[in-house]
Amino acid sequence: MIFIREKVIKRLRVFSFICGVFFCILFARVIYMQLIHGNYYLSQSDENRLRQxxxxxxxxxxxxxxxxxxxxxxxxxxxxxxxxxxxxxxxxxxxxxxxxxxxxxxxxxxxxxxxxxxxxxxxxxxxxxxxxxxxxxxxxxxxxxxxxxxxxxxxxxxxxxxxxxxxxxxxxxxxxxxxxxxxxxxxxxxxxxxxxxxxxxxxxxxxxxxxxxDVTGSVxxxxxxxxxxxxxxxxxTIDYEMQKKLENFTKRHLENLRRTKKAPNAYAAAVVALDPRSGAIRALLSVPDYNPNFFVEGMTEKQWNTINTDPNLPQLNRVIAGEYPPGSTFKIVTGSAAFEQKKVTLDELIYDGGFHPLVPTMRNAGGEVLGWLNFIRGLAMSDNVYFYELANRVGIDIISKYARIYGFGKLTGIDLPDESKGLVASKEVKRKIWNEGWRLGDTFNAAIGQGFNLSTPLQLAVMLSSVANGGIHYQPYLVENITNPDGTVFQIPKRTEAKHIDVSQTTLNYMQQGMSATTREGGTAAYFRTLPKPIAGKTGTAENSHGRDHGLFVAYGPVDNPELCVVAIVEQGGYGSVSAGPIVYHIFEEYFRERGWLPKHKSLKA
Amino acid sequence: MSIKEIVQKIDWLLVIAVFALVFFGLMLIYSATYNYAQTAQSWHMQRQIVFFIIGVALTGCSLAFDYRGLKQYMTYIYGVNVLMLLVVMFFGHSQLGAQRWLQISSFSFQPSEFSKLFMIVCLAAFMEHRIEWLEDFADYIKVFGFIFIPFILVLRQPDLGTSLCLIAILLGMIFISGFRYEWMIKVVISLLALAPAIWNFVLQDYQKSRIMVFLNPEIDPFGSGYHVIQSKIAIGSGSWFGKGWLAGTQSQLNFLPENHTDFIFAVAGEEFGFIGVSVILFLYAIIIWRGIRIALKAEDNFGVLLAVGITSMFMFHILVNIGMTIGIMPVTGVPLPFLSYGVSSLLTNIMGVALLLNISARNVKLKF
The missing domain is CATH 3.90.1310.10 (Penicillin-binding protein 2a (Domain 2))
Structure with missing residues (x-):
């Protein structure tokens, strides 16, 4: 025996200790992995093998x-x-x-x-x-x-x-x-x-x-x-046929306006037609438009550019988000305010000498001088001086109040996103925007729908429908009902309850008479006479500081039992009767044809 | 010595532990190869059984001879070992980027596996023979020189795992022989100084990358890091009781590569959970414990050195293989004794146990 036994035993003891340490390390690590982090590794293994x-x-x-x-x-x-x-x-x-x-x-x-x-x-x-x-x-x-x-x-x-x-x-x-x-x-x-x-x-x-x-991805x-x-x-609520005809006609009409130089920059328009008996939208058009399939399919750069760099903003829904001065269509508000406040009677004659004596610089469009006018003729001829005088009598606060009663300055609540509120001219608004005091001229401007007033075509349609249906306010809507895949009705979208607006029947009746006169002989849109049923309308011209004025036309019909209210606006279209009027006329023509009041395949007007 | 005496004296606890491990291993190999080719589902398991039986038979026969007789063949064993490694170098075929295999008719062998055992015998004989001058550090230089040639041959195959195992064996044996602690410190310091040279000139690129990946498996989640990531997921997801035999998703859906050989421990961890893993570690602990006990009771220095060498070999394999599967050791391709599929490894380990049993059969009663 050459080794010293004790020494070997000593070394073997150290050797055992080292082996023991190794086992402890392995054991500890396994405990850590399996018992402490078992769930983590289990989820990892599930992630490996499970494919959702x-x-x-x-x-x-x-x-x-x-x-x-x-x-x-x-x-x-x-x-x-x-x-x-x-x-x-x-x-x-x-x-x-x-x-x-x-x-x-x-x-x-x-x-x-x-x-x-x-x-x-x-x-x-x-x-x-x-x-x-x-x-x-x-x-x-x-x-x-x-x-x-x-x-x-x-x-x-x-x-x-x-x-x-x-x-x-x-x-x-x-x-x-x-x-x-x-x-x-x-x-x-x-x-x-x-x-x-x-x-x-x-x-x-x-x-x-x-x-x-498995590891190769096979199931x-x-x-x-x-x-x-x-x-x-x-x-x-929209009917394909009617909407399609409206789209075709409007695009053709704008092209004509441009070609004939009646409105060389008429590229954009907004049209909305709704049923004054319910608020159901029958047609809604904003021009220019774009192809939504491009968004689904992924656009080429060219398509992207046509949609996004077009100065006429094809993506803008002008009917609900286009804010325009309501122009002369606002005279209904001014008129209503004056009658409600009893500041004028139906027969009272007001003299139009071409300007209003208190603010002589404000004149009629085209410098006309119409002489003595009652309300009906004032509205039908869209006489500015007549309405300056009404505004002078009631004041801006009352005009603002009635604008709000008719629904201006707030959302109509249509079931579409991104609606605009517009703006109702008032002293506060002027102070806020320009930090200036209110003048009588501002009141006159507001009375004829210019100046601070801004409204969307849909707001005009809502006002118009209240006039047409005798003072009932309906929330405009596009979806009649929502159905399950099996065709049963899932839900009828909630709409705010119809309510009477705070304008008397008598006043509304005067407005109706005034608008009916507009489309009769001598009115600003006399060509509506050719339709088989009488239409009540109002032209408007919205001042536009960036180019030609926007042409506006609002109308409802048939007068005795209104079924349709239409608002049309042609940007840079000039006079409403020339630019927007024919679009409205076309809708009524098609609507009456649909109702059987007109023969199927005959156009009344070229 | 009579057969009766041998049967009485051999370490039956060690035998039971080995049988238990091999049996466990067969279940794991069956599971790991379960969804390979459907036609040969149990091919690996059957082959493992056959070579286990051969190993047991060889063990039985070997017990009849006294292990001390091996000393005189030291030179021949050394020669055969070197020759075998040279043959592999020139005639072997490669697999997985390393030339380790020798084909004899339809059997492939991995001579480097046997090499470990041969070197243990030779080293034990060499050191015992010259034990009187194992007093100086210079004496140990000769021991290092003795193992140098086979070490280099294994390293160049390249088989980093086995060459490191040879070092582990050497360390175990010189430690028992009384290698001084201050020398160890000196050797470690000089190796650290040499480390950059080893990194640049000795290690192959794939070995370097494995070490890099070991340090951070996420740098190569599809290459060598993938094995470790999947292995850790398999073991960790086994939790307390495992997912059940044949029901480990990592293993059965092939997310776990090499699952019947180097990563068999991961199959155990996944399918049998912490309970199964504990049983395995416990059985290994028994083997190491009995190995050390046999060394302690060995009759002569040759027996001590032999038993310590074999125990060191087992300890190295257990630590490095399991450590690899649980992510605390680099991937070195070292099989797990008695569990991994591989007949060269199985035979080597059984013969190692046979030697331990031989020593235990011929030990002396301690006199103090």
């Missing part, structure tokens, strides 16, 4: 008043990426070639989706060319999915775009600011129009499948399926 695939809910359809499909869905393809901790560069480069997005853009998409467990949609609206490329590369594209989803289709393209709106992918900003409920990156939401306003009901609830996959078994719940459908 979203099944998109089809958005609800949109139908016109007669049940014609205006918006539907058809199967579109999207290329998506399974959620993984990271992706190889090779995969990203191949993907980039297939979907035509740069690797950086794909990485940005992945980054945006880092908190989601669902596949990351890289590109929707996959073209047949992309599909071919995808099939060629499929073997090298593990974790890449081809998904079928319902793609929004606006069947008639530009038709009614300002009413219907369009959908698009929810933006990061919109998610952060919680502008939509229950959305994740990649959710398709309504971005404007009814699509936005009724987004919640239209969208439906997405479903999903949960599958177990091993199916765990769970949750069927998507399709969105509800909207039934509009």
């Amino acid at each position: 695939t979203k099944i998109f809910a089809a958005r609800g359809m949109i139908y016109d008043s007669k049940g014609r499909e205006l918006v539907n869905n058809y199967p579109g393809y999207a290329i998506a990426l399974q959620r993984r901790k990271s992706y190889s560069d090779d995969l990203l480069e191949r993907l980039s070639r297939v979907v035509g997005l740069s690797v950086e853009m794909i990485k940005a998409r992945i980054q945006q989706n880092k908190d989601s467990y669902e596949p990351i949609i890289l590109r929707t609206h996959i073209t047949p060319q992309m599909l071919t490329k995808f099939e060629e590369e499929r073997k090298n594209l593990s974790n890449v999915l081809l998904m079928v989803y319902p793609e929004r289709k606006y069947i008639y393209n530009n038709f009614g775009v300002h009413t219907i709106g369009y959908v698009g992918e929810v933006s990061e900003y919109e998610i952060e600011n919680k502008l939509y409920n229950d959305v994740t990156v990649g959710s398709i939401v309504g971005k404007s129009g009814l699509e936005k306003y009724y987004d919640k009901v239209l969208r439906g609830v997405d479903g999903y499948t949960l599958e177990e996959v 091993v078994r199916n765990y769970d399926n949750v069927r998507p719940e399709p969105g509800k459908s909207l039934h509009l």
Whole structure:
């Protein structure tokens, strides 16, 4: 024995100790991983093996008043990426070639989706060319999915775009600011129009499948399926035929105005027709328009530019968000105020010497001098001096009050997003804007709808409908009812109750008489006489500091039992009777034809 | 010595622990290869059983011979070892980037596995023979020189795992022989000084990358880091009781690579949970404990050195393999004794146990 036993034993003891330490380290680490962080690793292993695939809910359809499909869905393809901790560069480069997005853009998409467990949609609206490329590369594209989803289709393209709106992918900003409920990156939401306003009901609830996959991504078994719940459908108050005819006519009419140099810059117009018996909108048009399908399909740069750099703002819904001076159509407010305050009688004659003696610089349009006038003739001839005198008698505060009674200066409450309030001229407004005191001239200006007054065409239509229906205020609306996918009614959208406005029947009757006179012989829009039923109307000219004045025309008819109120405005159209009047005339012509009061295929006016 | 005497004296606890581990290993190999090709589902398991039986038979036979007889063949064993490694170098075929395999008819062998055992025997004999001058540091230089050639041959295959194992064996044996602590400190310091040279000139690129990935597996989640990430997920997700035999999703859905060989511990961790892992660690602890006990009771210095060498080998494999699967050791391709599929490894480990049993059968009663 050469080793000293004790020494060997000592060393073996140290050796045992070291081995013991090794075992303790292994044991401690296993405890840490399995017992302390077991759930974390379990979720990681689930993430490996479980693949959740979203099944998109089809958005609800949109139908016109007669049940014609205006918006539907058809199967579109999207290329998506399974959620993984990271992706190889090779995969990203191949993907980039297939979907035509740069690797950086794909990485940005992945980054945006880092908190989601669902596949990351890289590109929707996959073209047949992309599909071919995808099939060629499929073997090298593990974790890449081809998904079928319902793609929004606006069947008639530009038709009614300002009413219907369009959908698009929810933006990061919109998610952060919680502008939509229950959305994740990649959710398709309504971005404007009814699509936005009724987004919640239209969208439906997405479903999903949960599958177990192996390392190559092949499905091993199916765990769970949750069927998507399709969105509800909207039934509009608008009739396709009437709206389509209006669109065609208006565009043609604007072209004519430009060509004949009657209004060389008449590129934009807004028209709204509603039923004074309910507030239902029958037609809503804003020109120029755009094709909402571009937003769904992804736009070319050229398409993007046409929509976004056009100085005439095609995306603006002029009917609800275009603010114009109401012009002479506002004389109804001034007249109402004067009669309600008993500052004038129907038979009282007021002298128009071409100007008002208190503010001699303010004259009639075109320098006319009409002499002695009663109210009916004053309104029919749209005499400014007559209304200066009424304004002089009641004062601005009362005029403002009646403007508000008729609905100016506040939202009409139509079921569309982004409506404007307009502005009612008052002393406060002037002080706020210019920090100046009020003058009599301001009152005169306000009385004829110029100056500080601003209103949307829809506000004019609401005022007009109260005049036409004898003082009832209805909230204008576009959606008659909302139906389930099986056709049963899901809901009738809530509307504020109809209420009487604080204007007497007598006063309203005077307004009706004045407007009826407008379209009779000697009025400013006498050509309406050719229609088979009498129409009451009012022309207007909205002062425009940036070019020619805007032409306005408001009308309702038939006079004895009004069924339709129409407001039309042609930007830079000049006189309302020339620019906006014919559009209104056309609507009534078509409406009467529809009602059977006119033969089907005969035009009254070229 | 009579057979009866041997049967009475050998360490039956060690035998039971090894059998238990091999049995556990067969279950794990079956599970790990369960969904390979459906036609040959249990091929790996069957082969492992066959070589286990061969190993047991060889053990039985070897017990009849006194381990001390090996001393006289030291030179031949050393020669055969070096020759075998040279043959691999020139005629072997490579797999996974390393030339480690030797094909004899339809069997592939990994000579570097056997090399470990051969070197333990040779080192024990070499050191015992010259034990009288293992007093100076200079004497140990000769021991280092003795192991240098086989070490370099294994390293150049390249088989970093086995060459590191050789170092572990050497460390264990010189430690028991009384290598002084102050020398250890000096050696460690000089190795640290040499580290940059080793990094630049000795290590292969793939070995360097493995070390880099070990330090941060996320730098290469698809390459060598992938193994460790998936292995950790498998083990961690096993939690207390595991997902059940044949029901580990990481393993059955092939997220876990090499699951029947180097990463078999991850299969155990996933399917049998903390309970299964504890049983395995407990069985290994028994093996190490019995190895040390056998060294303690060995009749001669050769027996002590041999037992310590074999125990060191096991300890190295356990620490490095399990450490790798739980992410505290770099990926080195070291199999887990008795559990991993691999006949060279299995035979080597069984023969190691056979030697331990041989020593235990011939030990002396401690006299104090």
